Amino acid sequence: MPFLRAAGLVAAFTLALTRGAVATTITVNGTADNAADDGICTLREAIIAANTNTASGAMPGECAAGQASPTVDTIEFDISGSGVHAIKPASELPTITEVVLIDGYTQRPCATNTEPCSRANTLAVGDDAELLIELDGTSAGSSVGLRVQASGCTVRGLVIDRFASDEIFLGNFTSNNTIAGNFLGTDPTGTSSPSTSVGIEDDFGTANTIGGTTPAARNVMASTSDQIVVNDNSGGGNDVVQGNYLGVNAAGTAALPAETGVHVVGGSVGNAIGGSAPGAGNVMGNFLVGGVYLESANDNVVAGNLIGTDATGTMVLASTLEAVRVGNGPACADNVIGGSAAGAGNVITGAAIGVDVHGGASGTVIQGNRIGTDLSGTVALGNSGCGILLESSSGSTVGGTGPGEGNVIAFNGTTGVAISTATGSRVLGNSIFSNGGLGISFTSRCDVISPPTMNDPGDADTGQNNLQNFPQLAAGIFPGGTSIDGMLNSTPSTTFRVEVFANDACDSSGNGEGHTFVGANSAVTTNASGDAAFTVNFSLTVAAGKVLTATATAPDGSTSEFGPCTATPPTTTTTTTTSTTATTTSMAPTTTTSTASTTSTTAATTTSSTAPPPTTTTTATTTSTTQPGGCATEPVGATFVSIDCRLDALIAQVSGGSALGVLQPKLLDQIQKAKTHKEKAEMLCRQASKRRTRRALRPAINKVGQFLRTLASRKGHAIPPAVRDGLGSAADAIRGDMQALQRAVQCPRDAPPA
Numbered sequence: 076m077p078f079l080r081a082a083g084l085v086a087a088f089t090l091a092l093t094r095g096a097v098a099t100t101i102t103v104n105g106t107a108d109n110a111a112d113d114g115i116c117t118l119r120e121a122i123i124a125a126n127t128n129t130a131s132g133a134m135p136g137e138c139a140a141g142q143a144s145p146t147v148d149t150i151e152f153d154i155s156g157s158g159v160h161a162i163k164p165a166s167e168l169p170t171i172t173e174v175v176l177i178d179g180y181t182q183r184p185c186a187t188n189t190e191p192c193s194r195a196n197t198l199a200v201g202d203d204a205e206l207l208i209e210l211d212g213t214s215a216g217s218s219v220g221l222r223v224q225a226s227g228c229t230v231r232g233l234v235i236d237r238f239a240s241d242e243i244f245l246g247n248f249t250s251n252n253t254i255a256g257n258f259l260g261t262d263p264t265g266t267s268s269p270s271t272s273v274g275i276e277d278d279f280g281t282a283n284t285i286g287g288t289t290p291a292a293r294n295v296m297a298s299t300s301d302q303i304v305v306n307d308n309s310g311g312g313n314d315v316v317q318g319n320y321l322g323v324n325a326a327g328t329a330a331l332p333a334e335t336g337v338h339v340v341g342g343s344v345g346n347a348i349g350g351s352a353p354g355a356g357n358v359m360g361n362f363l364v365g366g367v368y369l370e371s372a373n374d375n376v377v378a379g380n381l382i383g384t385d386a387t388g389t390m391v392l393a394s395t396l397e398a399v400r401v402g403n404g405p406a407c408a409d410n411v412i413g414g415s416a417a418g419a420g421n422v423i424t425g426a427a428i429g430v431d432v433h434g435g436a437s438g439t440v441i442q443g444n445r446i447g448t449d450l451s452g453t454v455a456l457g458n459s460g461c462g463i464l465l466e467s468s469s470g471s472t473v474g475g476t477g478p479g480e481g482n483v484i485a486f487n488g489t490t491g492v493a494i495s496t497a498t499g500s501r502v503l504g505n506s507i508f509s510n511g512g513l514g515i516s517f518t519s520r521c522d523v524i525s526p527p528t529m530n531d532p533g534d535a536d537t538g539q540n541n542l543q544n545f546p547q548l549a550a551g552i553f554p555g556g557t558s559i560d561g562m563l564n565s566t567p568s569t570t571f572r573v574e575v576f577a578n579d580a581c582d583s584s585g586n587g588e589g590h591t592f593v594g595a596n597s598a599v600t601t602n603a604s605g606d607a608a609f610t611v612n613f614s615l616t617v618a619a620g621k622v623l624t625a626t627a628t629a630p631d632g633s634t635s636e637f638g639p640c641t642a643t644p645p646t647t648t649t650t651t652t653t654s655t656t657a658t659t660t661s662m663a664p665t666t667t668t669s670t671a672s673t674t675s676t677t678a679a680t681t682t683s684s685t686a687p688p689p690t691t692t693t694t695a696t697t698t699s700t701t702q703p704g705g706c707a708t709e710p711v712g713a714t715f716v717s718i719d720c721r722l723d724a725l726i727a728q729v730s731g732g733s734a735l736g737v738l739q740p741k742l743l744d745q746i747q748k749a750k751t752h753k754e755k756a757e758m759l760c761r762q763a764s765k766r767r768t769r770r771a772l773r774p775a776i777n778k779v780g781q782f783l784r785t786l787a788s789r790k791g792h793a794i795p796p797a798v799r800d801g802l803g804s805a806a807d808a809i810r811g812d813m814q815a816l817q818r819a820v821q822c823p824r825d826a827p828p829a
């Protein structure tokens with residue numbers, strides 16, 4: 076039965092019928108590799124018979140003569156005996172030069188199935204194909220398994236392994252070939268890989284199909300090299316790679332070796348790696364360099380794939396540097412990772428960096444993916460470092476403003492979207508949450524959590540995304556509703572897009588992530604001083620209790636980091652602090668000098684019936700000040716929680732402090748650095764390193780000291796006294812509590828989980 080799925084083959088077959096030619100079936104009936112008139116039709120003889128349209132000999136059992144192209148000859152198998160039959164060529168088999176269908180599924184009988192006992196996969200998840208013909212390259216020298224130098228061919232139902240060069244090579248200017256339903260580089264059961272070579276090299280081919288959307292079309296492939304190389308520097312392309320299992324066993328449950336899943340090189344254009352249709356996605360369970368590596372390749376689409384997981388997309392199998400790599404070479408433009416259509420998003424995990432765009436890549440579009448989660452977007456499958464790293468590249472788009480364009484970027488170890496040296500990188504409409512560090516960060520480091528990049532007045536600074544300033548939302552607890560006001564200071568007389576996101580809680584950095592996109596204002600225009608007051612109206616009602624964050628995007632596409640969270644409302648998880656006088660409920664800034672007995676115990680729950688943990692009590696003379704807004708209800712004391720909240724409030728005050736004049740950026744920088752050092756100390760405490768925590772608190776205390784000295788300086792006296800005193804007393808109280816904490820801290824008890 077000819078294999079009719081490939082359009083080119085249908086055309087050839089139809090043409091053959093109209094000419095009245097009868098397609099020849101050439102039946103291989105032995106595993107030998109010779110060519111002799113001995114009554115055995117070997118695979119070597121069969122390929123020659125199909126190529127030359129000449130019988131291999133006169134004796135019964137020899138290969139029949141093929142028909143001239145475009146008639147499609149069929150090579151079938153009927154080798155006596157049960158089980159897997161290994162054909163071990165002693166040298167490379169003849170190059171296939173005329174259209175042919177090689178069908179391993181014709182072999183019979185076998186032990187486990189009724190006839191036809193060799194059969195294609197029937198499973199949507201996993202692969203139960205029964206393959207009984209193995210081409211084993213052990214004795215073939217530096218050979219290719221099957222070299223195809225014809226168009227419209229189909230190779231299916233074979234195991235091809237252990238060839239030194241490629242298992243299958245699709246030669247120059249071939250087209251419309253289909254390689255489907257094979258195990259390449261694996262053993263016949265698809266449970267291990269004995270191979271070290273490229274699985275399929277598609278060299279300058281056009282419109283070749285590797286796999287397909289049906290279960291029967293799936294190839295299972297593994298080896299220590301690239302699985303599929305699409306190399307089209309002579310203008311080929313438009314190849315389709317779908318439904319395959321790459322670097323994963325046939326069951327789809329365990330990693331097998333792979334250097335890359337699919338490696339597209341040489342200016343190859345318009346290839347589809349997966350797709351949005353059911354069954355189109357490939358599973359790339361494991362890879363050393365990348366599940367997909369687009370190198371000097373343009374206009375390719377990578378969609379619907381499970382990259383780094385098992386075949387269910389719920390378990391991480393890979394553990395490598397990059398899951399998707401885009402870049403290198405002179406041209407790597409306009410590639411699309413994911414897409415807005417249903418089913419177009421990829422699951423991307425199992426790496427230190429989910430997607431790495433680098434090497435001068437331009438116009439890369441990353442949309443609709445799950446980067447660090449399963450397909451539902453809720454189960455944590457985080458990459459160990461960044462979700463996305465945008466290195467030397469330009470004009471990338473992460474997410475978008477249309478339906479389905481946003482990515483979920485969550486549970487990654489450090490930064491959600493790291494922008495290293497890239498310019499004009501849009502990050503819009505995504506759901507970014509529960510990453511270890513910032514949601515968006517101007518950083519080149521994916522191995523560490525980087526601190527927020529501070530705004531500069533007028534935003535004249537340069538760097539990745541021009542170090543775009545972030546917006547500042549109205550301070551205080553968001554009361555719930557459908558809009559919020561804010562301020563942006565950036566390039567004068569320029570129109571920005573401000574996006575607002577709702578979150579359950581503030582990121583530990585204070586500059587949040589963005590869980591749920593709630594609204595945008597694309598007409599935020601700065602005045603000649605670079606200032607713009609804005610209102611963002613939401614597309615939905617946001618409940619009280621959410622904290623909000625915002626980004627700004629410049630006309631060239633450069634998106635900022637997330638700005639500071641609005642203040643966090645009081646939570647039911649209380650922080651207990653014994654304090655004699657420091658707790659006040661006034662909303663107005665008040666200063667109370669007291670001898671506060673502070674303790675380092677935290678996070679006692681009201682329902683606990685066990686005795687509280689032993690506390691270390693220290694007595695410190697501090698000047699405690701309640702903060703306006705969000706910290707009004709926070710207990711004041713020497714705890715990370717309290718200090719964090721009060722630092723946030725102070726940062727908010729300084730950020731919006733037009734009365735601070737020329738000192739504003741300096742003061743902001745000092746207090747933000749204090750916060751950054753505090754974060755580091757808190758993180759170290761969380762890691763139970765008390766000694767390092769205490770040491771890390773020192774620069775935090777020093778920065779607050781610098782802040783106080785700046786306020787007290789000659790220039791500081793230009794600040795209205797009420798403002799200066801308010802800031803000074805708040806900072807002094809924070810410093811006192813930091814010092815108390817430094818003396819008495821207990822780790823990790825004093826640092827609740829981030």
Ligand SMILES: [Ca+2]
Pocket residue numbers: 109110111112113114115116117120131132137
């Ligand atoms: Ca023979």
Ligand SMILES: [Ca+2]
Pocket residue numbers: 124125126127128141142143144146148173174
């Ligand atoms: Ca022929």
Ligand SMILES: [Ca+2]
Pocket residue numbers: 529530531534535536541542543544
């Ligand atoms: Ca800036």
